[in-house]
Amino acid sequence: MSRRDALAQNLAAVRERIARACEQAGRDPGEVTLVVVTKTHPASDVELLADLGVTDVGENRHPEAADKQAEVAASGASLRWHFVGGLQTNKAGAVARYADVVHSVDRAKLARSLDRGAEAAGRTLRVLVQVDFDTTDPGRAGVPPADVQALADVIVGECPHLELGGVMTVAPLGQDPEPSFAHLREISADLVRTVPSATTISAGMSEDFEVAIRHGATHVRVGRSVLGQRPVLQ
Ligand SMILES: *Cc1c(COP(=O)(O)O)cnc(C)c1O
Numbered sequence: 534m535s536r537r538d539a540l541a542q543n544l545a546a547v548r549e550r551i552a553r554a555c556e557q558a559g560r561d562p563g564e565v566t567l568v569v570v571t572k573t574h575p576a577s578d579v580e581l582l583a584d585l586g587v588t589d590v591g592e593n594r595h596p597e598a599a600d601k602q603a604e605v606a607a608s609g610a611s612l613r614w615h616f617v618g619g620l621q622t623n624k625a626g627a628v629a630r631y632a633d634v635v636h637s638v639d640r641a642k643l644a645r646s647l648d649r650g651a652e653a654a655g656r657t658l659r660v661l662v663q664v665d666f667d668t669t670d671p672g673r674a675g676v677p678p679a680d681v682q683a684l685a686d687v688i689v690g691e692c693p694h695l696e697l698g699g700v701m702t703v704a705p706l707g708q709d710p711e712p713s714f715a716h717l718r719e720i721s722a723d724l725v726r727t728v729p730s731a732t733t734i735s736a737g738m739s740e741d742f743e744v745a746i747r748h749g750a751t752h753v754r755v756g757r758s759v760l761g762q763r764p765v766l767q
Pocket residue numbers: 570572593617618703737738739740754755756757758767
């Protein structure tokens with residue numbers, strides 16, 4: 534089977550899973566955006582995905598993401614690029630030039646760096662606050678639930694070139710994702726009361742996106758179910 538046919542088949546299966554999860558949750562599938570996470574896979578795969586109707590792709594590393602975005606743009610494909618990985622402050626300026634949405638904002642310093650980068654690039658960057666529900670591993674990316682509003686206040690109040698889009702999480706490894714996704718939805722509801730446009734809930738990956746859809750996810754980030762196993766573990 535050609536790579537194109539394999540991707541088309543996987544994509545159809547994922548879209549079917551999304552449709553079924555939406556149906557079970559009484560939601561319109563149009564409310565859920567599929568972000569295909571293409572990290573470690575070549576630009577040629579991204580171009581095939583664009584041709585197969587994918588509108589949103591996710592990457593987690595700079596400069597891999599920058600190189601791929603430039604290569605795909607040169608091919609004429611038009612996509613929204615989501616940066617979903619941990620981000621060092623000194624790379625924020627570069628990411629602000631090509632990302633459309635940054636899902637992984639988890640500290641004020643990073644927000645301010647992205648804001649300066651977006652200003653320098655003459656654009657407005659949509660950002661999500663990454664929330665972490667894992668109390669067992671302090672090294673994980675994301676702010677604890679209690680700190681979401683303070684970071685949101687910095688983004689809204691001090692970062693004119695950022696647009697606060699909502700919240701994101703990665704469910705704790707090896708744990709039932711359900712409580713995290715349920716809690717994220719509550720946090721989102723609180724945030725939307727103060728920032729009505731911050732409606733994005735980015736949650737769910739290959740293994741658990743049905744659960745996330747049940748709990749209101751508007752963006753699911755799916756890698757392996759579309760592209761297959763990644764060449765290196767990350
Ligand atoms: C890699 C990655 C994904 C996709 O994970 P899969 O298990 O391949 O679906 C989603 N979100 C983030 C933040 C990632 O790094």
